[in-house]
Amino acid sequence: MGIVLGPNQYGKAENRVVRIYRDTPRHDIRDVNVSTSLRGDFAAAHLHGDQATVLPTDSQKNTCYAFAKSKGLGAIEDYALTLATHFVDDVAPVSGARIEVEEYFWDRILVDGAEHDHAFVRRGQEVRTAVVTVDGKPGSQQAWVVSGLKDLIVLKSTGSEFHGFLRDEYTTLAETTDRVMATSLTARWRYLATDPAVGTDWDAAYAGVRAILLSRFASVHSLALQQTLWEMGKAVLEAYPAVAEVKLSAPNKHHFVVDLSPFGLENPNEVFHADDRPYGLIQASVLRDDAGDPGLAWYTVPAYA
Numbered sequence: 001m002g003i004v005l006g007p008n009q010y011g012k013a014e015n016r017v018v019r020i021y022r023d024t025p026r027h028d029i030r031d032v033n034v035s036t037s038l039r040g041d042f043a044a045a046h047l048h049g050d051q052a053t054v055l056p057t058d059s060q061k062n063t064c065y066a067f068a069k070s071k072g073l074g075a076i077e078d079y080a081l082t083l084a085t086h087f088v089d090d091v092a093p094v095s096g097a098r099i100e101v102e103e104y105f106w107d108r109i110l111v112d113g114a115e116h117d118h119a120f121v122r123r124g125q126e127v128r129t130a131v132v133t134v135d136g137k138p139g140s141q142q143a144w145v146v147s148g149l150k151d152l153i154v155l156k157s158t159g160s161e162f163h164g165f166l167r168d169e170y171t172t173l174a175e176t177t178d179r180v181m182a183t184s185l186t187a188r189w190r191y192l193a194t195d196p197a198v199g200t201d202w203d204a205a206y207a208g209v210r211a212i213l214l215s216r217f218a219s220v221h222s223l224a225l226q227q228t229l230w231e232m233g234k235a236v237l238e239a240y241p242a243v244a245e246v247k248l249s250a251p252n253k254h255h256f257v258v259d260l261s262p263f264g265l266e267n268p269n270e271v272f273h274a275d276d277r278p279y280g281l282i283q284a285s286v287l288r289d290d291a292g293d294p295g296l297a298w299y300t301v302p303a304y305a
Contacts, residue, residue, distance in 0.1 A: 005046050009098070009300070011037035012057040015064045019073035027118040030073045031104045034080075036060040037300070038087055039096040039135075053093035060087070075202035076101040077145050080132035081194070088134045088141065096135040098300065102150075103128040125151040128206060129188070133296045144297035147206060148188035154214065155182035155253075158269075160222045178269060180255035181222060183282075185248065186304065187213060189236060190297045192244045205240065212236050225250055225282045233286025244294070245287030249304035252280035 013035040021028040038060070044050035064083065067073075071082050080099035087097040105123040108115035129148040136142055163175035189209060194200075216232040233246040255272040283304040 005043055007039075008042060008046060009037045009039045010042065010054075010057065011035060011098075012060040012064075015061050017064055017068050017073065019068045025117050029106050029120060030076075031106060032073065032076060032079070033102040033104075034064045034083075035100040036064065036083065036087070037098045037100075038091070038094045039098075040093045041095070042093070055087075055091050055094070063087075075206075076103050076128065076130045077132065077147060077200070077202040080130050081134070081143060081145070084132050084134035084143070085141075088136070089138055095137070096133065096296070098131065098133045098296075100301075101130045101132075103130075125153060125184075127151050130202075131188075131297075131301050133299060135296055142295060143194045144295055145191045145194045146188050146297055146301065147191070147202065147209070148186070149206075149210060150184075150186040152185040152187075152210075152213075153182070153253075154185060154217050155180065156218060156222075159220075160225075162224060180269075180272060181225065181228070182253040182255060182274075183225065183250040184253065185213065185217075185250055187232075187246060187248050188301070188304075189240075189243045189246045190294060191242050192291065205242075209236050209240065209243075212239055225252055225280070226284065229282060229284045230286060233284065237286060237288060244291040245285055247283075247285045247304050249281070249283045252282060254279060 015034045015036075017032050017034055019030045036057075038055065040053070042054060044052065045054050063086065067079070067083055067086070071079070073079050080101050084097040084099045087094050104127060106120035107123050108117075109119040109121050110116070111119075127150050129150055131146040131148075133144045134141065157180055158178055160179050160181035161177045162179060163177060165173075165175075187209075212235045213232050216235045217228060220228050220231045222228045229248045229250060233248055236246050237243055254275045256275060257267055257269060258271045258273050260267040260271065
């Protein structure tokens, strides 16, 4: 029995890049966290400590900052495609690259009711995400784009039920036809195919998908969080033919009605105890039946996180 080196990759994780556009008195800001990961024949580095084909992770970090200036940092999908294509095309030992980007949002501060030109306030917890994979040298190159969001905290104070579930000897949960439903949503959607040379309005697509997810969460009368996730994913696929599949992860942020009867008070679903753990974790994929092989789109990407 022999011992061999299996699949491997390396890169620079969590490079914090802030690009401020100062071309006019009204500034714009893009704030991202970038992780690079390169694949190729790096066996010598692992087996013998030979670094001759290894581009330092520090060089990858510097490329992220340089490209934010020289190539621009607009939609994170375009930025990631540009970085990944550079590493594969211009670094000879590299046969594949994955770039993962998180974007943090800033809103303009209002002063006397007007948006300030160069003062911003960080927006909530929501994070925009993109994972781009480029594989193969020019002529046989393929690219995959997975866009998404995480930490989108949503709540509806009614319009949610949970009853008729399976019971066993350990079941104590009461059935309900009127409950609070809240979650911190993670969603990722894979595009059918991507040609890095063809521009796509990723910002508009992100805003549109996000709006659909929120709209379906709000409007679907939910008999279970599973049903809500299905309706959300289905609506995205119906609205965006270029999207092949949607993966959703939703931890159930429980809100339990507090018993106020010891104090002579009624509590008709008005006062709750918010409990962060343990929690139900509901995850689902919604995809087209003809979506085809996802290739490397999900390679090393957590299935639902």
